[in-house]
Amino acid sequence: MENYKNPVLVVDDDRLIIAALKAILEEYFEIQAATSGEQALAMLKTNYKPDLILLDINMGGLNGFQVIRQLKDDPATKEIPVVFLTSHTDSRTKEVAANFGAIDYLNKPFDETSLLNCMLKHLKPNKKEVVSVENKPSVLMVDDDILIISTLTKILSPFYNLRTASSGEECLKIIKKEQKPDLIILDITLGGITGFDVIKQIKVDYETKDIPIIFLTSHTNRGYEEQGLSLGAADYIHKPFVPEIVRLRVKNQMHIINQLRTIQELSLTDTLTGAFNRRYFDDRLDLEWRRAIRHESSIGLLILDIDDFKWVNDNYGHLVGDIVLKNLVNVIKPCISRAADLLARWGGEEFAVILPGTHLEGTVVVAERIRETVEATKNSQNYKGNDDIYVTVSIGANNTIPKTGSTMESFVYNTDKALYLAKEQGKNRVAVASEEW
Numbered sequence: 089m090e091n092y093k094n095p096v097l098v099v100d101d102d103r104l105i106i107a108a109l110k111a112i113l114e115e116y117f118e119i120q121a122a123t124s125g126e127q128a129l130a131m132l133k134t135n136y137k138p139d140l141i142l143l144d145i146n147m148g149g150l151n152g153f154q155v156i157r158q159l160k161d162d163p164a165t166k167e168i169p170v171v172f173l174t175s176h177t178d179s180r181t182k183e184v185a186a187n188f189g190a191i192d193y194l195n196k197p198f199d200e201t202s203l204l205n206c207m208l209k210h211l212k213p214n215k216k217e218v219v220s221v222e223n224k225p226s227v228l229m230v231d232d233d234i235l236i237i238s239t240l241t242k243i244l245s246p247f248y249n250l251r252t253a254s255s256g257e258e259c260l261k262i263i264k265k266e267q268k269p270d271l272i273i274l275d276i277t278l279g280g281i282t283g284f285d286v287i288k289q290i291k292v293d294y295e296t297k298d299i300p301i302i303f304l305t306s307h308t309n310r311g312y313e314e315q316g317l318s319l320g321a322a323d324y325i326h327k328p329f330v331p332e333i334v335r336l337r338v339k340n341q342m343h344i345i346n347q348l349r350t351i352q353e354l355s356l357t358d359t360l361t362g363a364f365n366r367r368y369f370d371d372r373l374d375l376e377w378r379r380a381i382r383h384e385s386s387i388g389l390l391i392l393d394i395d396d397f398k399w400v401n402d403n404y405g406h407l408v409g410d411i412v413l414k415n416l417v418n419v420i421k422p423c424i425s426r427a428a429d430l431l432a433r434w435g436g437e438e439f440a441v442i443l444p445g446t447h448l449e450g451t452v453v454v455a456e457r458i459r460e461t462v463e464a465t466k467n468s469q470n471y472k473g474n475d476d477i478y479v480t481v482s483i484g485a486n487n488t489i490p491k492t493g494s495t496m497e498s499f500v501y502n503t504d505k506a507l508y509l510a511k512e513q514g515k516n517r518v519a520v521a522s523e524e525w
């Protein structure tokens with residue numbers, strides 16, 4: 089999803105400067121440009137209200153000081169922070185600028201990092217931040233050289249939540265215990281275990297293997313680079329490094345990981361209801377089944393089918409039927425409480441719930457809770473017509489402690505058989521699979 093971008097007005101009569109500013113800023117801000125003071129003032133007379141203005145001083149026509157005076161005189165624009173961007177570097181101009189009410193002052197030629205830092209600083213008091221702290225992706229920097237850490241902090245902190253580790257051991261501890269970072273920047277030679285040891289451990293752990301790792305190292309020889317990349321590093325950067333290049337490479341990796349996440353999310357969810365889809369259900373059941381065998385723990389499974397759903401479609405139309413299906417997911421979700429529990433759309437009007445580590449008794453309790461809640465919930469919100477639509481579900485419940493010989497397929501088959509039993513026995517009920525089947 090696109091982030092909100094603060095609107096920013098840049099005013100400069102040099103089109104090259106405008107182009108350069110746009111190239112840097114458009115990614116983060118909603119940029120509008122004016123090539124004269126007059127044009128800027130005209131724009132600001134409309135509904136357009138930027139969160140910040142970058143203003144050149146020397147311009148043909150009205151100069152920057154004349155523009156800011158008018159802005160500060162007008163109640164509609166006087167709160168907008170103005171940053172002067174100019175080649176006047178003397179302290180006198182600086183003083184005058186401050187007297188006119190400019191919030192900050194940047195010298196041309198500007199470097200990208202100080203420009204961005206300056207803008208972010210002055211946008212912060214606004215309620216709309218460029219990227220809120222919670223939404224910022226996180227980067228873990230692992231290096232035993234404090235200078236490297238401080239340089240990285242300077243370039244990355246406007247865009248990422250940063251954490252640091254000064255050894256490989258500390259890095260591993262952080263990613264096991266705390267929230268996983270979105271990306272790791274890793275040195276190779278560290279005090280204790282090396283960066284290569286660290287990446288090996290990260291790549292074998294299912295929970296961490298997809299975190300992109302960028303090596304940042306003074307080992308510039310080909311052998312090291314080849315080894316780093318073949319161990320699964322996303323990138324390999326030599327020290328001494330150009331800060332801007334590091335920032336861009338981090339950004340590229342973040343872009344890739346975001347795309348990957350979107351694709352994963354889309355491929356796992358059912359578009360109509362937002363529940364997990366059948367494919368994900370199959371994968372997860374397989375995973376939980378094997379886990380249950382390893383731990384000799386029990387696993388519960390429910391298959392639910394809406395009663396007389398064809399009647400709902402025939403009476404109210406297919407679209408209403410769709411809304412009922414969507415609602416049902418929201419009704420069922422709160423009935424399953426454990427983090428490992430999983431609700432998926434199994435087929436058309438059928439859903440399945442996996443309950444790992446749950447005994448038979450618990451499995452039946454959850455099934456009964458779902459049945460009761462669905463029965464009690466009116467499905468009349470999102471559509472026209474006065475009828476309150478109630479639906480009920482029949483549920484097949486099953487539970488086992490899987491042994492190496494027992495098959496998942498027969499476990500699922502028997503759960504489905506229990507569902508048919510519930511239908512046969514009169515619907516709106518829970519039937520439990522028999523161990524004899």
Ligand code: GH3
Binds near residue numbers: 396399401413437
């Ligand atoms: P029973 O109580 O025996 O389950 O009867 P039923 O009418 O629910 O069962 P049946 O298998 O005869 O019909 C299932 C219905 O579910 C038919 C189909 O139109 C409807 N259905 C399946 N998928 C969707 C869907 O995505 N949207 C809508 N609106 N209806 C669906």
Ligand code: MG
Binds near residue numbers: 393
């Ligand atoms: Mg059905």
Ligand code: MG
Binds near residue numbers: 437
């Ligand atoms: Mg049905």
